[in-house]
Amino acid sequence: GMPKSPSGKGGGAPDEAPLVAFLANCHLMKKVAGLTGRYVEMERYFMRKNVQKAIEINEVPEPGSGTKTMTVVDDAFFVLQKCGLRAVSYASVDTLSRVIRLIHETLSAEVVPFIRQSLADADPFGISQKDPLKALAALALHATGTGGPSPASPRALSNSLAPYCGVLNTAQAGAQYALRLRGELDRAALATLTHPRDRAAATSALSPLAESSRALAALSEEALDDLTDFLTARLRPRIDALAAVSFVISEADYAAAGVDDFGVAGLTAAVENEALTPGLCEALTEPGWDGLVRRVAEWVAGQVEALLRPGPSGGGGGGGGG
Numbered sequence: 093g094m095p096k097s098p099s100g101k102g103g104g105a106p107d108e109a110p111l112v113a114f115l116a117n118c119h120l121m122k123k124v125a126g127l128t129g130r131y132v133e134m135e136r137y138f139m140r141k142n143v144q145k146a147i148e149i150n151e152v153p154e155p156g157s158g159t160k161t162m163t164v165v166d167d168a169f170f171v172l173q174k175c176g177l178r179a180v181s182y183a184s185v186d187t188l189s190r191v192i193r194l195i196h197e198t199l200s201a202e203v204v205p206f207i208r209q210s211l212a213d214a215d216p217f218g219i220s221q222k223d224p225l226k227a228l229a230a231l232a233l234h235a236t237g238t239g240g241p242s243p244a245s246p247r248a249l250s251n252s253l254a255p256y257c258g259v260l261n262t263a264q265a266g267a268q269y270a271l272r273l274r275g276e277l278d279r280a281a282l283a284t285l286t287h288p289r290d291r292a293a294a295t296s297a298l299s300p301l302a303e304s305s306r307a308l309a310a311l312s313e314e315a316l317d318d319l320t321d322f323l324t325a326r327l328r329p330r331i332d333a334l335a336a337v338s339f340v341i342s343e344a345d346y347a348a349a350g351v352d353d354f355g356v357a358g359l360t361a362a363v364e365n366e367a368l369t370p371g372l373c374e375a376l377t378e379p380g381w382d383g384l385v386r387r388v389a390e391w392v393a394g395q396v397e398a399l400l401r402p403g404p405s406g407g408g409g410g411g412g413g414g
Contacts, residue, residue, distance in 0.1 A: 131182070132190050135175055139194055142171040143202050150206075152214075153258045155251070160377050162210070162262045168203055169269040176273060180280040185290050188281065189297035196300035199270070204307055207263050211315055214255035219318045224325030250371020256319070257375035263312035264379055270305035274298045316380065320387040323367040330362045331395045363392060 146167035153159040172195050179191035212220060217230040231249075281294035367388050373381050 128182075128184065128187055132187065132194070135178070135191055136194050139171060139175050139198050140202065143168045143198050146171065147202065147206050152255060153261075155254060160258060160261045160375070161265045162258060164203070164206065165262045165265045165269060168199075169266070169273060172198070173273055173276070176277045177280060180277055180284055180294075183284055185285070185293045185297060188277075188294055192277075192297055192300055195273075196304050199266075199304040200307065203266065204304075204311065207259060207266065207308070207311060210259045210262070211256065211311075214259050216252045216256065217322065219256065219322045220315070222318070222321070224321045227322050228325055246365050246369035247371055249366075250369050250375060253319070253372060254375045256315070257372065257380065260312055260315045260319070261377045261380055263308050263315065264377060267305045267309035267312060270301050270308060274301035274305075277301075312380070313383075316383050316387065320384060320391065323384075324388060324391045326366040327359070327362050327392065330359045331392075331399075334359065334396070334399055359392070363388065 146164050149167070150162050150164040152162055175191060176195060179188045182188065217227040219227050221227070231252075278295055278298055281298075282291055285291050285294055368385060372384070376384065
């Protein structure tokens with residue numbers, strides 16, 4: 093007959109539980125666990141100290157340099173990449189999981205607070221205080237007190253907001269870097285680990301990097317929302333002027349008045365000169381500029397739609413509908 097398995101059942105694979113228990117409690121595995129713990133602690137120290145050094149030597153982008161982000165994002169993620177790849181080469185899912193958690197904690201405790209504080213430091217008019225009118229007053233006072241260009245000057249506005257845009261860009265780049273790091277470590281883990289169970293566990297262990305990416309993305313989105321609120325507040329007088337315009341007119345009146353009299357050209361010029369200035373386009377990265385344009389366009393469209401809407405909820409527009 094068939095030989096008996098060690099478990100006492102005929103055929104099939106032997107019961108692995110006793111072997112696993114034996115290995116887990118043997119001197120060699122205990123030694124490996126101790127060395128792993130020391131390695132993780134060394135990695136924690138190395139990671140924190142080097143990211144803190146990256147923050148200490150951080151440089152802001154200079155106008156005309158072609159660089160739109162602070163150096164901290166490249167330096168910090170270079171350090172985190174090295175730490176993550178070392179953990180993958182250890183060929184242990186548990187070790188990788190612990191180091192990835194350290195990367196997430198380092199981003200949460202060091203990088204995100206630094207970027208948040210940098211936004212506050214680079215905010216020239218109190219944009220992040222959620223009070224656009226107060227920010228506009230600070231803008232006017234700044235231009236008057238320094239004897240600088242008119243606050244309506246597109247270039248003056250862009251120059252004042254350039255540092256803020258640089259920090260916003262850095263938060264966006266950090267969110268992208270975190271996702272790229274997750275992808276790179278996932279590919280490296282798949283190439284290093286052989287067992288399908290370990291590969292799946294490694295992929296799951298990388299999920300904290302997605303949390304870090306979301307935290308940085310939320311920071312950049314909040315900053316972009318605050319910037320939009322500030323810029324659209326500058327357009328409010330143009331919108332209020334449109335409220336006095338009657339949109340129900342004859343074709344003869346339209347031909348005689350011309351488009352300018354209905355505020356369209358003025359509103360368009362205001363959007364280009366007081367909100368979406370070329371200088372801001374230069375200061376923001378492509379994703380940031382696209383997000384700003386979309387937000388401003390949606391705000392303007394919503395305001396004009398409210399003016400054209402008939403009834404008490406509409407802005408009036410001379411009672412115009414249709």
